[in-house]
Each structure stands twice: as C-alpha cells, then as structure tokens.
Amino acid sequence: MSEFLLWVGGLPPLAQIPIVVLAFAAVIALVLFFIEIAPRTGRKYTIIRLAVCIIAPFLALVLIGSVWWAALIAAAFGLLFFWLDRRSAQGAGYLFQLFGFLAPAIILLLVGLIYPTIKTAVDSLFSSRGAFVGLDNFAWVLTNPQNLRVILNTIIWVLLVPTLSTVFGLAYAVFIDKSRGEKFFKILVFMPMAISFVGASIIWRFVYTYRPEDQNQIGLLNQVVVWLGGDPQQWLANSPWNTFFLIVVLIWIQTGFAMVVLSAAIKGVPTEQLEAAELDGTNAWQRFINVTVPGIRSSLIVVITTISIASLKVFDIVRTMTAGANETSVLANEMYTQFKNFEYGRSAAFAVILFILVMPIVIYNARQIKKQREIR
Secondary structure (H helix, E strand, O other), rough: HHHHHHHHHHOOOOHHHHHHHHHHHHHHHHHHOOOOOOOOOOHHHHEEEEEEHHHHHHHHHHHHHHHHHHHHHHHHHHHHHHHHHHHHHOOHHHHHHHHHHHHHHHHHHHHHHHHHHHHHHHHOOOOOOOOOOOOHHHHHHHHHHHHHHHHHHHHHHHHHHHHHHHHHHHHHHHOOOOOOOOHHHHHHHHHHHOOOHHHHHHHHHHHHHHHHHOOOOOOOHHHHHHHOOOOOOOOOOOOOHHHHHHHHHHHHHHHHHHHHHHHHEEEEEEOOHHHHHHHHHOOOOOOOHHHHHHHHHHHHHHHHHHHHHHHHHHHHHHHHHHOOOOOOOOOHHHHHHHHHHOOOOHHHHHHHHHHHHHHHHHHHHHHHHHHHHHHH
C-alpha cells in the first residue's frame, strides 16, 4: 500500500486524480460485490465464510507480510464462496451481508478506540523512561497543587457551560419561537457553531486584548471600558476570573446548538396538551414548567450531556487563548502539555482520568435514550 501511495505521489497532479478515483471505485465495487452479488445461502456456508474471511487474510498478512497477497487471498476466497452459494437454493446468508456492513465499523472501533484506550491505560502505569511505577502517575496528578487547580478548573467548566448554554438556548428557543423573523434570529445564534473552536478563540482573544493605557486599545472589550471612562484590564491574566472569560467562549458556541435542538423539541410538543392546560386556567409559566419541559425532557438530557462532554474535553479554547497560563489550564490541555514535555506516563494518567470522568455521562445518556425508546 505504501509503495502504491508513493507511486501515485510521484505522478503529475492531473494524473493522480483519475488513479485515485479508479482505486476508490475499485474498492467500492469489491465491497458491493461481496455484499450484494454474493447470494444468501445456508448456515454452514455462512459459518465458513465468516471464519475464512477473517482468518485467512489475517494469516496471510502476518505470515507473508504483504497487503497485496492478503487482498488476493481474500478475493480468491470470495470467488469460492460465490460459487458455493450459487449451488445452494436457499439459506441464511444474511449474516454475510451483516458482517460486510459491520466490518468497517468494527475495525475502526478496534483500531481507533479500543486499542488506544488499552494502550493509554497501560502507559499510565509507566514513567517517561519506561519503568513500571504503578499508580504513581495518578498520585502525582491528584496531589500536586497545580494539578488540583487544573481539576478544579475542569469542574467549573463542566458546571457552568452546560447549565448556562442550555438555559440561554432554551430561553431563546421559547421567546423566538413562532415570532416574526424567527429564522433570521436563529441563524444569528447558531452561526458560532459554524466556526471552529480555534477560530472562535482567536476572535475572542482579540475581544479581550489588552494594551497599556497610553496606547490605542485594539480589544473590543477594553475599548468599551475606555469609552465608559474606565481603565483597560488584562482580562486573561487575572485569576480566577480569566477562567470565566474563557468559559464565555464555549457558552457562545454551544448556545446555538442548544437552541436548535430544543427549538425542534418544543415544536414537537402536542398543541392539544398546551390548549388543555390553558383551559384549566394555568398561566404561561405554569404551562412551560408542567407541559413543555416534561415534553422536551429527552432533548434536554441530550443537550446537557453533549455539552458536558465537550466541556470536559475542552482543549482548543484554552490552548489558543492562554496555553494554560495564569491558572487557566484544564485536563485536556495539561494532558497535551505533559505529552509535549515527553512525560508520556503522566500524560496518559490525565487521559485516563478524563476518560473516567466522561464515561458516567455517556452511560447516563445511553440509559436515558434506552428508556425513551421503551416508552415509545
């Protein structure tokens, strides 16, 4: 594969395009061949296909060390299975299709998620020099005063960002719903979602920029302060308030996401329930609390948990705006900092702690979604 890529890379740009397209088309044709053309036949053939399609190419790749030979062997077995299936009139060959569809996702999960998780957990037990240290890296993370500040900052992010983003998004969705210019106003709020975290951080860094009093202020916030007769402030240098100024950026981004999801959920609340509550003499606030909120509960859970996970693993904003200086660092940023300093064990320990903190939120979200499906 590497030789093929090197060969393609050495060709003129105009020649690379059709070759890449043809290679992609060949892969798609091969996948469609095994999934669509191969007949659905008996259980014994299905078991043989599943076993051989996995074991044979893998053994060829390990023993021969060639991707091309492994691909040729897989193709040969595919032709053999096709011939066997043609001889059978009926059977349960759907498992072959199921395997064909699930195989890419399973491989990606194994390579991109499960293996890195296990590798990181193992690395967290070793020092930067490769010596086994057990839980010493975790002890260092949980006892170092600087790291405790990092954990505290992360907790502040998780508490404030999901709460305020959801409240602002829900309020905006309720007040703007069915009003004139609804689409225009919602586009304005949702627009920050189209900006990357790094781009948003650069924008807000200019907003917070500080210049000495005898110089012209290029930061929007300090310029407003000067117009009002105040003195410019170093917004990103004063702890602990600088953490809250960073939090504003993520709230600004995530409010649009909360607004869109909750607005769609509110429109799905049956009008009959609202009309019945109104006939019972309830006011607007009572209808909102007793009818609308229970009706959008599942969407609220999804929004809160999604933003909570984004808050836990926030990195771009902190790294771009302060690089963790002035007591603004968080777990993800500290993980990168330790990795950059070749402290792989400590970096892995931060990653494992971050993983442990994220997992309860993910599990809770999955359980709530399962409950909603059972109700439906």
